[in-house]
Amino acid sequence: MGPSGITLGVEEEYLLLDAGTGLPSSRASRVQAAADLEPVLDTDEVDNELLQAQVEVATPICSELADVGGQLARFRQAVGGAALRVGCRLAATGGAPLSSGDAMPVTEKQRYRDMRTNAARLVDEQLINGMHIHVAVPDQEAGAAALGRLRPWLPVLVALGANSPYWDGRDTGFASWRTVVFGRWPVSGSPPYTADAATYEERVGALVESGVIRDRRQIYWHARLSDRYPTLEVRATDVQLDVDSAVTLAGLVRGLVATGLREAARGAPVLDPPGSVLQAAGWHAARYGLSGDLVDPTRGRPAPARDVVGALLEYATPALDEHDDAERVGEGLERLLDGGTGAVRQRLAMSGGGFPTLLDLIAPAPGAS
Incomplete structure (x- = not known):
């Protein structure tokens, strides 16, 4: 901190x-x-x-x-x-x-x-390649509580960060195929709800003791407490096509963690959707990105992606304001909504010039804009 x-x-x-x-x-x-x-x-x-x-x-x-x-x-x-x-x-x-x-x-x-x-x-x-955002937390207790409050919004982060539509020479039909591939590991997707460090350690300990995973490093949830740093680590998004999109998502995640820390400190009510709903919402987000509806975590029902992203931004705005990030993050989210995620831009490149144009987009020469 x-x-x-x-x-x-x-x-x-x-x-x-x-x-x-x-x-x-x-x-x-x-x-x-x-x-x-x-x-x-x-x-x-x-x-x-x-x-x-x-x-x-x-x-x-x-x-x-x-x-x-x-x-x-x-x-x-x-x-x-x-x-x-x-x-x-x-x-x-x-x-x-x-x-x-x-x-x-x-x-x-x-x-x-x-x-x-x-x-x-x-x-x-x-x-497959991801972006991992580490946000500092005061201690494990506060971090676990913030993780529980961040949890409902993880599928929305999957949609915002979708940048992997192609695989093995074909369009997968998904905006984030990485999410699907990574979801094949035994411990992946949205984490269970945790209110405190003891609950978090109980969940992790039970998984390690099961013998299905070798150690704590194979906890591949979309968000987890880092074992290396005093941080809450969010791993929900694909690596981004451009630096601006990466910075937008990093700022948004910091705002979400800061909001969770504040809510936990004052004992605000917790939004705790069923794990089965979050699992389905994450799959849906990986499939469609921002191109259709998303599951609104506050109601558990579909809503236009723009509306759900707007609700997420509203939820995080007080914390974004505290860090002077509201304008930059808000503008970045508008660019993703209007100009498309990396997945949308990859498909546009493919339709415009095939694989050579796609490769120029995802792997530009250093210094290229």
């Missing part, structure tokens, strides 16, 4: 595509080595991911959304340049649009090798 408000940080995962074919390329180690030579990057700022066709970056702790935007722009420019030097394109898309059918090698970590052994085909299909 910073002196001027709640701090935050953003992690982005990117896909590496062969510069010639557009197919996923297992050159993560070469990209990392090239990135270490970039003057604007510190050594080891580019991390590996499960598959060797992916890399991940993480901003420092930020107080202002402008800082988040500057850091993400720096990463995309520098890592994109490093990728080009080793024959790759850095793609900001939630799922690989093309595939050769060959399994990508996992990164050489024992944990990742074990995951392939235990869930072979599922690991092969993890050519």
